[in-house]
Amino acid sequence: MSEPPRFDRGHTDDLMSFLAASPTPYHAVANAAERLEKAGFRQVAETDAWDGTAGGKYLQRGGAIVAWYVPEGAEAHTPFRIVGAHTDSPNLRVKPRPDSGAHGWRQVAVEIYGGPLLNSWLDRDLGLAGRLSLRDGTTRLVDVDRPLLRVPQLAIHLDRAVNSDGLKLDKQRHMQPVWGLGEDVRDGDLIAFLEETAGLPDGSVTGWDLMVHPVEPPAYLGRDRELVAGPRMDNLLSVHAGTAALAAAAGRGSELPYIPVLAAFDHEENGSQSDTGADGPLLGTVLERSVHARGGSLEDRARALAGTVCLSSDTGHAVHPNYAERHDPTHHPRVDGGPILKVNVNNRYATDGSGRAVFAAACEKAGVPFQTFVSNNAMPCGTTIGPITAARHGIRTVDIGVAILSMHSVRELCGAKDPFLLANALTAFLEG
Structure with a gap:
């Protein structure tokens, strides 16, 4: 029997605020942590000894966050219910020597991160944000959330065949943004500008992880405001819902009856192989330390993981009205049709029949409809952290998400109802 929903349209309003305030994985983690703190969670350090007391805890490592809640009376072998997601999105990232330029233009040297739709970055007002590493060993988040950079497209007069032959972009030559004028390009200018912006002393920044982001805020769209357009829905929509x-x-x-967990990883868009990625040891270490903190043994850990289920939540493809032939003819997920269950028999997604039953039960409990996504047989299938999580930790994993259009664009599109439908389904899953 379904329970009254926990979330409504206000959840989507809050998602839009979360997207706007999270231009980088580091900001997304900080904003998720702030929300958890308000819910009574407390931060733990990896270098400290952990206790087994009941309550909510979380740890941050770079662009990743893992949070969990231990109920009163939980045993050492109590299984986990995990929502997995990722904090990173395809974008343009600043190179180690950022200051460049030519022909009177000052530019910022960038590298392509992940698989963005490059054309969506052209002729947009762009800001700059990320993490600054300081000489004293601390870090500082920075966000220049105003029009600062632009990747200008070549005028049609100089590329007459662009509309007939298609736009062809060279990642090295054509994607470097401009940010000013001047013949004298000096090493250190960009970082000096960011030091001034962040109120830091000159020369205090010794390292940086910086990325470009669009400054146009998320917005409702459509006759009845039934759509949401915004950046980084893949996959901050799932991080926010989780x-x-x-x-x-x-x-x-x-x-x-379970220990609910949120695991939001970095670097999914380039393979998850990092100390903050799903293919690293972070999640396994947290689960193991949680068991041991409650007095558990190796046997208790094995028992806990044997009963654990993970929902890997990531955005998926809604059927595109202009390209319906690119989709499987019998699987056409629609926006606002509820979260999608992702299936691929070659294990690009981790879902099997038993996992489907777990997700169906959670949706039924929450009163949320769900859909199924399968790729067209003639099209290669993407993947997620789901198969990585299942294989690395030996836990049953189910791939789900929200159906969107324009995935990997600067500005993606979803239905206004789907974010809170997902949040309600995830809540029912975590509560068992």
Whole structure:
């Protein structure tokens, strides 16, 4: 029997605020942590000894966050219910020597991260954000959220065949943004500008992880405002829903039969192989330390993981009205049709029949409809952190998400209802 929904249109409003405030994985993690703190969670350090007390805890490592709630009376072998997601999105990232330029233009040297739709970055007002590493060993987040850079497209007069032959972009030559005028390009100018912007002393920044982002805010779209357009929905939409679901599940306290977990990783868009990626040891270490903190043994850990289920939540493809032939003819997920269950028999997604049953039960409990996505047989299938999580930790994993259009564009498109439908389904899953 379904329960009253926890989230409504206000969740989508809050998602839009979260997207706007999270131009980088580091900002997304900080914003998720702030929401968890308000729900009573406390931060733990990896270098400290952990205790097994009940309550909500979380740790941050770079662009990743793992949070969990231990109910009163939880045993060492109590299984976990995990929502997995990722914090990174395809974009343009600043190179180690950022200051460049030619022909009177000052430019910022960037490298392509992940697989962005390059044309969507052209002729947009762009800001700059990321993490600054300081001489004293600390870090500082920075966000220049105003028009600062632009990647100008070549005028049609100089590329007469662009509309007939298609736009062809060279990642090295054509994607370097401009940010001013001047013949004298000096090493250190960009970082000096960011030091001044962040109120830091000259020369205090010794390292940086910086990326370009569009400054146009998310917005409702359509006759009845039934659509949402915005950046980084892949996959901050899932991070936001997972954070809200974990905070809501924690409100159940001792009634929880599982230990609910949110694991939001970095670097999914380039393979997940990092200390903050899903293919690293972060999640496994947290789960193991949680078991041991409650007095558990190796046997307890094995028992806990044997009963654990992970929902890998990432955006998927809604059927495109102009390209319906690119989709499987019998699987046409629609926006606002509820979250999608992703299936691929070659294990590009981790879903199997038993996982489908778990997700179906959560949706039924939440009163949320769901759909199924399968790729067209003639098209290569993407993948997620789902198969990585299943293989690395030996836990049952199910791939799900929200159907969107324009995936990997600067500005993606989803239905206004789907974000809160996902959050309700995730909450029901975490609560068991």
